[in-house]
Amino acid sequence: MNKKKNGSIKVSHFFAMMLFLFLLAGISYVWVNSKRTQMGYSLSHIKKEIGQIREYNRKLKLEIASLKSPGRLESKAGEEFDLRYPLPQQIVFLP
């Protein structure tokens, strides 16, 4: 009688363990999926930000190119700093 009782306890323990593992696996699966979705959103957000930064970078490049355009530099140098091109006799060529 005791042997029979011990056997049924072991079986119920086994089933409880199996149920626990099944639940654990299920929870883990849901958690991983949820994390994956969150990562997806943040990845998408970062990609968008990269696109915006790249575009901003291009705009800055255009601004630099415009600010460094020879015409603008020449007029600024003349107007603001009173700079002039040196005359041929003012240039010394070093040997």
Add this chain to the structure above:
Amino acid sequence: MRIKDKRWIRFRIYITGVCFFLVFCLILLRAYQLQILKGSQLSSLAKKGYTGKLTLTSQRGTIFDRNGKELALSIEVDSLYCNPKKIKNKRTTATHLARALDLDKRDVLKKLHSSRSFAWIKRKVTPEEIKSVRELNITGIDFTNENRRYYPCMEAGAHVIGFANQDDRGLEGIELQYNRYLEGQEARFSMLHDALRRTLVFDGSKIEEQDPFNLILTLDKDISYKAQKALRNAVQRSRARSGVCIVMRPQTGEILAMAVVPEFNPNIFWQYQPYEWRNRAITDCFEPGSTQKTFLLAGALEEGVISSETVLNCEKGEYAIGRFIIHDSHPFEMLKVSEIIKFSSNIGAIKIGQRLGAERFNYYLKQFGFGEKTGIDFPGEREGILRPIRNMSLVGKNTLYFGQGLSVSPLQLAMAFGAIANGGHLMRPYIVKSIVDQKGETIRNFYPLIRRDVISHETAEKVRGILEGVVRKDGTAPKAAIKKYSVAGKTGTAQKVDPINKTYSNKKFVAVFGGFTPSDSPALVILVALDEPKGVPYGGVVAAPVFSDVGYWSLNHLNVAPSFPPPTRLPRYNRGRDGGQVNKILRILLKEKREP
């Protein structure tokens, strides 16, 4: 418990078990139906719900100069559109929009009355305009992103770079020629999204994409600016109709600058007339005038029919060919060949030509590239006119020797001067140095190409020596001389043909100066041509100063060492505040150089 009761309980358990079993079988059957029988159909239906395709138009490629400076690049800007069906008070909306965007109210109203659900209001608007439209807060008006092309150097190099239209398609210049490389293709991406259509995973897996390529040109942005400025000033000073200035490397055929006046700003190209967009250095042809004597001299020296010391009779400035009399600007008598070129005697040129022969001269003209395209990578090139000798009259053959009866493009002329500077090798000109992808890796390189050897190295050296005389004080172009650098070149003042009378005009000229510097080791070939200058029309007066100005600036910019040895004694600079310090530094530098 009675046995009957026990049996009843067992029966109920069995019934419950059977029910569960049947339900389980039904679930299995349904699962089989959904997963196996309709599996592929349903999974594709589900996929449609959470995946999508995003279409992006990639930006047009960037154009750089030889030093990696941006000449043309695209950035995203906002464009304004409307859904006319959603706009309630169209008249008031049109008034507000017209005021905010500086548009005609009737045009805006016409767009708002459109039967379609989409109409552009204004494309590529400025940030200020965006702000003012947003403040209006009108339903049915929205913004979308578009690419806009910008040209930071504005007029400098504009005729070479060309421009692209609103839809990012190249219309002129390099933008047109290399449109297929520069053009951004539509890129389609796969993506996942949630029920609210928010992008869930933007995995970047591209279904189809062709990134545009960037171009690296041979142009130098600074030299282009200088050439444009110097040419603009010369055209304004001489009140010429137009002007061209080409700066080229003779050893490679790389075009460093190609300035054209009338000029245009490619950022607002639609505000200019099409004739202002034209790259006259490539598309326009004119009679080369006395610059042609350079190639006559080269041919005659190559054939050995003359030497630089050969003396020819210049007939005191008048020489009869049939019933026509050819004149010189000064009545020369006996002149050496070098002097004929130096003083640009037409009669002397005829005498050289008669020794060479018209057929052989024509052969050399063809060898120098006249009458055929140079092969430059640019749209709309003209080959000019070089008629066969058999179709020419006696006077036609003789006037050909001093540059009448044929037409050449400024680029052809520059390349021919380049052949002399380059020891007789005629090069193919080119503007695009390489095509690179977005990561900077080279896709295609363009290399210098020798089209043919026209004359020997020795003949080229002799021609160089004679052309140096042209820029001396007693030559026809002392204004082309560059301080501390040797210059070789030739002037030309060609009469234009009057299209009505079909005779040579005495009022309309093309003034030309072509040459290279430093003549002993040429770094630059520069050609300047001014169309119909008013006042004194001579090439040595109106075109030569541009050569000198652009040449001097460009040689310094390129750090080309001067031809003449530097002074052993340093000049004193005491004018500036730091004059003493500069002298001290220079003395130290020279001392260190000399001591070892």
